[in-house]
Amino acid sequence: MEAHLSTRCRSPKGGRPRINDRAALTGILSVLRTGYTWEYLPRELGCGSGMTCWRRLHEWMQAGVWQSVHEGVLRRLREYDQIMWDRACIDAASVPAPAGGEHTGRNPTDRGKLGCKHHLLVDQRGLPLVAQITGAQVDDSRMLITLVESIPAVKGLSGRARKRPGKLHADRAHASRAHRVWLRRRGMSARIARYGVESRERLGRWRWVVERTLGWLHRFRRLRIRYERRADIHQAFLSLACSLICWKYVERFCQAL
Template identity: 30%
Template sequence: MVRRHELTNAQWDRIAPLLPETGIPGGRWADHRTVVNGVLYRTRTGIPWRDLPERYGSWQTVYERHRRWSADGTWSNILRALQAGADATAQDSDGSWAVNVDSTSCRAHQHAAGARPRGPGRPPRKRGGTRVDPEGREALGRSRGGLTSKVHLLADDRCRPLIWLTSPGQRGDSPMFIPLMEALNLARRGPGRPRTRPDRARGDKAYSSRANRSYLRKRGIKATIAQPDDQRSKRRRRGRAGGRPPAFDRDQYRQRNTVERCIGKLKQHRAVATRYDKRDYIFNGTLATAAIVIWLRDLIKEPSDTA
């Protein structure tokens, strides 16, 4: 019987060939499906690892498998395999492929703070009883909401996450736009190099900057980015020297809501909405497991699927 928040048979058959082999010299791994369901249960509910139900086996096994697969890229490889051909399945009516950018802040639980620094360097200073690194180590920082991490996300028009980057919560959105676009890399279903250049990029006013627009123009990507009022007034004050206003398609901009809906889907997983992981790479693994669930539900429609 498939329990709530666990993979159906069709979903499991889709990702089972992508997992590492269960047998290792000198030992034997626990059943992959049981462990994966345990990871997904924790991602969805946000419970402590020690409180996992006994049906998933030892919580140390489930946590260690999640930590290992977050570190070696197993979760990322599974997600990349599910994303293959995404540029063809999320095209506009004119056959173009667009991506939508936005960010969201994830409040960090007190258990997410206090990770020891790796390698040489000064230890992070203390604020309010929690250790915080001024350089943003482990993608934790101070913002108005307290100790937070920020997830910068690209999503397609079917509300599916494509790529993300994490940063401290006080980091701005605009400086992360170019790194996000550079990280975009989607495999094709057939032969050919991965797709790295969409036809259009949509973003809100936070991403309206000369550097971002110039980057998109050089790569031949159409920009649908709202312009804030201060940039408009500054251009008008300069008269002819201010140049022409950037092109803006209102109908295209209305479709930017898909990235906000994608963020809503990610934050249905409580271990994403509230960060409990000390290490940034483990938190990225948690994000990857939530993204895998979103992609599986989009690719495999289950009539009895319970959200």
């Protein structure tokens, strides 16, 4: 991660000395995990002020660092052949957004309160491959094509980079003939529940992994309730959380060797 941070950003000329990248990252991770507001970020962490960490988070987001970090961790997993491309699962979960802002809306399942929705696509065992945000009023089905097209081409093994799963599992919210045809044309089998045909229990044995990963994401307290009015800042937190989850798989595999 440090390599991505140091190669993307340079210190400004003049003024106060720039806070070390590691210190700024420590402050950002503390906010993500604990839900601290920026102004109450403990100075004992040695990361400067909360606004310094906020500016660094935004700076790295604009430079595309968080997406590069996520893809870098996925590449590391692919080197060990730890990404299971046979199946992928897609789902979404809503979180409150009391402050409002970009990509928020009235949540029809929460008495019309303002909310934000996290859309997630994972591999067969729950590795987060793509995560994006929309307003809580956005129907899940509108994001299926966007999420599939956003899967990064992951290198790491000999041959071409892989970015297409063999099968895509989704719940009935994504059921439509247009989606099935679109997936079939791109070489993917649609495993989407249809009303009155497939039972919830039969297809749910594969979809539970995406629900588990959404639960892991919402253990990060900054993602459990959205406080950011700016969508890019909240997306940065979401991408960083996905990278941390993937890195746990890297550590677990390395310990097993």
